[in-house]
Amino acid sequence: MNTPGLLGRRLKSGRWRGPAGFLAVALLVLAVAPATLSPFRLELLAKYLCFAIAALGIGLAWGKGGMLTLGQGVFFGLGGYAMAMHLKLAEAGPGELPDFMVWSGVEELPLLWEPFRQPWFAVLMVVVLPGTVAALLGLLVFGRRVRGAYFAILTQALAAAFVIWLVGEQGLTGGTNGLTNFSSFFGLDLASDADRRVLYFAVAAVLGLMYLGFRHLVASRYGRLLVAVRDGEDRVRFLGYDPAVVKTVAFTLSAISAGIAGALFVPVVGIISPALLGVVPSLELVFAVAVGGRYVLAGAVLGAVLLNYAKTTFSENFADGWLYLQGALFIAVMAYAPKGVVGLVGQIRDFAATRRLGRQPAGDSSRPTRGPGDDEPARPAEAVDVEKEAVA
């Protein structure tokens, strides 16, 4: 029995490993990177960190909750546009119209825009808009027991529809061009390197805080419940919980994280447009989480930073090659490292251990007890599912 050994090791090493890792990364992001990177590179890193904030949400919803959400671009966009609308109005000054509206012949500020003059309202909407849309959608969809591929397709369709709507409402949203040309962000001069550095720190701080918050959530009873829903939604009902509510909470939080990411993306990159929110960007985000390792929140963050870094670097050198590399990488990860980069460590250790033992353990030793290798609801659900099919 290895309980005492395992527990002992936990107590000895595990307790500080998490915080130590967090501090090391924080040091890297807050001290080393600003000291060594050029303003241009630091800005790129700030962009990656924005994606990492959105990736956190995917890690929660997909990695922990089993909801493959392919439409995070919608929530990223809702947050982004809420922020961009305020910045445009602040720039235009009181009583004036944003520049793009003048160009498209709009003469009166649309009613929808009016409240975004208030900074507090815009910031509130960054959270409330994506959160409300996700909560309503979640209750509707999860309540009807839509899940798996059906849910994934639904979210993807939502992303496609959202983009079409944005493009169609030229006067309201800036159409294909989106909203761009921002010169200041809550007092920060977006043309000044020093102020942009402050912005970088702000993004890093938001990411750090959200990571800690999500970590706490995952470790709570609710976090355990979410994993239980992922692995056996039908069984959870018989524990007295409504899985629709459990899933909606996680989905809403993931939408809020995407919204915050979008809102920070706007001043960092200087634009929000439909091309950044559609099906492809949404998929890329999910893909980054898969590469990093979806079962661990740190994996999601790592994946978002790594993938976007690779994308920039690779595109700088071989303009069109990135798409192929991305595809190849995706296949490789799905086939050989379903738990992503962070899972590789454990995989290598397991592999070495099996080698050493000379494939001694029989039976289901091929299935590590640590995590499900696939995102199908694991075995527990099957028993109930079968009975259910008999009913239908």
Add this chain to the structure above:
Amino acid sequence: MTGSTPAEPQSATNGHTDSADGGQALLAIRGLSVVFDGFRAIDGIDLTVREGELRFLIGPNGAGKTTLVDVVTGLTRPTGGSVVFAGREIVGRREHQIVRLGIGRTFQTAVVFEELTVEENVDLAASFRMRLPALLRRRKGRSDKVASVLDRAGLLDLAGQRAGVLSHGQRQWLEIAMLLAQEPRLLLLDEPVAGMSRAERERTGELLADVARDRTVLVIEHDMEFVRTYASTVTVLHEGRVLTEGDMAHVQADPQVREVYLGRSRDTRAAEPAAVGAGPNPEGAA
């Protein structure tokens, strides 16, 4: 009030009312029928389980035992009839709502959350009455309830292990432990000793008898030795109907039960007339 139910008028054919069956009926099933694609899985069952009872439900394969439990727990919608639990109509309610009323169940194939530890499995089962803000807090230590349930099910030593590594018998105990942690008024167990060794069966039986002292328990079981040892009242189902009901001696003496229970064809039945009635004949039911 429970008088009007979403069930179809078929229930009217059975003129019973709750009070007609006297006393403290915890679970009252009336005129229940379930039809799957024209197959009558349950065909007009009336069944009353009183508060505090330990009831066994037996019958050959396809008799409708599991379907009955599925209806009571909300997994299956009946075609007609009513199920009243503690004065409330169950039919039409969703699974988790029924759990909240106080009905808990286990499954034929134990279903536990393999990714979570044994303790976390039990803790989740014990926490469903918590509201969301309480659930969002980190679990601190082990509650008395969880500790006592783990102890009762003999899982204390395995508390920190992932449920995925448990043996078949341990899984079934974990499921029973989760059920106990829910503290339901009515426990429905679907073949709790299937596939267990003799020693495991004995321990499970003792656990059941212990639980039945302060709870109402309904057990589906195939293992006749097990039923003989622990049953007070037995209900025999056959082809979706209640064949007979009573104590073990009464049931064993019933010629109809002898005829159908083992699922033997009429020819082989003659060869083994005492299959159910005989004493040490444990494996006969399998």
